[in-house]
Amino acid sequence: MVQYLSPSLDRSFAALSDATRRGIIDHLGRADASITILADKFEMTLTGMKKHVAVLEQAGLITTEKVGRVRTCRLGQGGLAAEAEWIEAHRKLFEARFDALDHVIARMKQEKENGSADH
Amino acid sequence: MDQQTTSHPVTQNRTDIERKSDRELVVRRVFDAPPGTVFKAWSQPDLFKRWWMPRSATGVSLVGCDMDVRTGGKYRLEFGAGGADTMAFYGKYLDVVPDERIVWTNDEAEEGAVTTVTFEEQGGKTLLTFHELYPSSEALEEAMTGSAAGLPEQLDQLDELLSATA
Numbered sequence: 351m352v353q354y355l356s357p358s359l360d361r362s363f364a365a366l367s368d369a370t371r372r373g374i375i376d377h378l379g380r381a382d383a384s385i386t387i388l389a390d391k392f393e394m395t396l397t398g399m400k401k402h403v404a405v406l407e408q409a410g411l412i413t414t415e416k417v418g419r420v421r422t423c424r425l426g427q428g429g430l431a432a433e434a435e436w437i438e439a440h441r442k443l444f445e446a447r448f449d450a451l452d453h454v455i456a457r458m459k460q461e462k463e464n465g466s467a468d469h
Numbered sequence: 470m471d472q473q474t475t476s477h478p479v480t481q482n483r484t485d486i487e488r489k490s491d492r493e494l495v496v497r498r499v500f501d502a503p504p505g506t507v508f509k510a511w512s513q514p515d516l517f518k519r520w521w522m523p524r525s526a527t528g529v530s531l532v533g534c535d536m537d538v539r540t541g542g543k544y545r546l547e548f549g550a551g552g553a554d555t556m557a558f559y560g561k562y563l564d565v566v567p568d569e570r571i572v573w574t575n576d577e578a579e580e581g582a583v584t585t586v587t588f589e590e591q592g593g594k595t596l597l598t599f600h601e602l603y604p605s606s607e608a609l610e611e612a613m614t615g616s617a618a619g620l621p622e623q624l625d626q627l628d629e630l631l632s633a634t635a
Contacts, residue, residue: 367487436612437486440494443527444599445484448498450520454510455502 365409366437370394371402375425375434378412382424385414491606494582496599504588507595508568511586512538522548533557540565544573580608 366372370392377383377391389399403423406412411434414423425434485497500507510516514534524530532555533547542562549555560574560581569588575581582601589596603609 437488437494440496441484441486444486444496444498446523446525446527447520448484448500448597450523451507451510452500454516454520455500455506458506458510458516459502 365405365411366434368402368405371406372438372441374402374406374423375411375438378423378425379435379438382422384420384422386420388423489600492603492609494601494609498597499591500595500597502595503593504568504590504595507588507597508571511571511588512536512565512567521546538562538565538571578612580604580611582608582612 366375373392374388377388383391385396385399385403388403389396392399403412403414403421406423407414410426412423412426414421416422483498487495487497489495510520514536517536518531518534521534522529522531529548531546531548533545535546536542536544538544540562542565543559544562545557545559547555547557558575558577560576562571562573563583564570564572570585572583572585574583580603582603585598585600585602587598587600589598603612
């Protein structure tokens with residue numbers, strides 16, 4: 351699964367190819383969370399969430415720390431976290447951008463159908 | 470082993486983003502209109518201005534938009550939050566084929582990417598592919614760890630600055 355032979359960048363982007371893992375990064379960007387909280391939020395089993403967390407941790411995108419029985423996850427420090435934020439910021443920008451483009455296109459189609467629009 | 474979620478990985482009208490290689494970033498989306506319409510929305514400044522920098526999401530809007538969308542033509546985009554300060558993005562169009570593709574440089578950065586957007590007809594709809602190619606893997610990493618990573622913060626700061634001085 352994790353490509354050990356690739357540079358760190360490849361690992362981090364492979365880790366971010368999954369929608370749930372992007373969601374985890376997004377969530378941890380706002381607040382640290384335990385695996386139990388993350389499993390709950392993303393409606394999956396603890397085992398399933400542990401696997402996602404392991405992929406993100408191996409990619410250096412997050413760090414985890416076990417205190418007592420609770421393992422807390424937080425965003426990793428440094429360059430790899432910056433990459434995660436960078437691609438997430440890009441994704442959000444393009445989503446907003448293309449949603450707006452959708453509206454413009456719908457309006458163009460409407461105006462075309464109406465022939466000469468009032469506006 | 471990680472496909473435990475029941476959601477569909479890629480659905481139509483969703484924005485798909487992928488780092489294709491150590492020098493490339495690719496964004497894809499399907500639009501419910503033929504390529505001619507999508508190309509028009511991308512190449513006419515009055516239409517382009519309405520979606521490129523959605524204010525609701527970014528807090529800023531395009532205040533200047535000069536685009537001469539033809540091979541060899543230039544563009545200059547300026548955005549801000551309404552005050553005197555703006556940020557400028559500029560470059561030139563390397564290749565323009567109406568209804569098919571637009572290729573441009575991003576000259577505001579020292580090692581800026583070359584961006585290619587293609588419009589492919591798919592059963593009456595358009596598959597739009599936005600592709601950024603950086604001159605080197607170092608340039609992409611620079612963009613990530615440098616200015617691009619800070620873009621949302623820069624925008625926030627710009628917005629704060631402008632609202633404070635307004």
